[in-house]
Amino acid sequence: MKKLSLIFLLLALGVSVCAQEIKLTPSWSAAIPMGETNDYVKFTSGRGFQFELEQNVNPNWSIGGIMGWQAFFNKSYTFYYQDNSAISATKRNYINSLIIMANTKYYFTTTASKILLYVGADIGTTAIENDEIYGVYRKKEMYWHFAFAPVLGLDIPISKTVGLNMYLKYLNSFKTKDSIHYSWFNTGLGIYLRIP
Template identity: 35%
Template sequence: MKKLITLVVALIGFTATTFAQEKILSFQYSMAAPMGETQAFTDAPSFRGGTLEYRHFVNPKMSVGFSLGYQRFYEYKGYNTVELPGENGHISGQEYNYIDQFPIMATYHYYFGEQGGIRPYIGAGIGAAHYEYTNQMGSMASVGKQWHMQVAPEVGVLVPIGSSIYLHTNVKYNYAFEAGNYSAQQYWGFNVGLAFDL
């Protein structure tokens, strides 16, 4: 009986040691390269973004969770003149295009490697993203808003750099489906940050 109790205690201790990484919280700086219709509206790469992500490990190889993010695309179009609707004159000024994007995603990830070591992973997110499209000409601006369904497959890696701290980097392909009067939107996301055991 004593041997059985000792064995059970040892197994519990071993499990706790090998599966210490149960929950992580990640903060990432997000950069992006627009594609397709997103690139047609704002051609420049974006260096204005961030992601907050929570992951819960259901076993040592798989996690589920959620992520919240923000990305701003911006392009200066130069000094332009456009005709007002109804042929009621023209307006001239410095022209800017912006897309502000706020994704809310449920996530799933599958991990390679062993806990405590470098952990490459693959995964995906699915959810909704709020897009704000702005065309500004001088002091006048036209703003459109739309929710899109969005998916984001990704590959990444968690690299331990200290006790319960990881370097977290990944690449995502973000695709927002056509919605309302707005075309599908797409961009590559490049993220780097820190993740912490909870």
């Protein structure tokens, strides 16, 4: 809870830093599970979104915050063998993650093109629920993780107030005492609105 309060405080501070316009970007997000996450879910998930609030501190740098959701689902008939015994059943995995992060971006501005390339970093927390159902058995866990994601993206202005945002990030939710390190490649497409 302390973590959450801190994140919200940072977001609020980020938005109120100066009286310039802010950029609100809702995005659809797809994710490819990587590393240990792959042990639970193997399929790319198109069930995700994120809302981003961003403000420029100068023409190149911005700060902001993100709140997002990414869900994964996997179903397969699975056999497990151990010593002289075996068990098999339909295995269902549901992973739901709530993403709350502060971010910063650096925009490479050029006079040649209106399209801006940016690199950035997200830092914050993720709450990940992993619900595993195996035949008549079930195991469910939910833990908060420290999270970090390097980001690469494109800002494509359409008009003075509206534009497209495309990004690629590698979200890491680091291992806790009782939970694994979750990670996935995130790609997203959003439309932003500049609010004066």
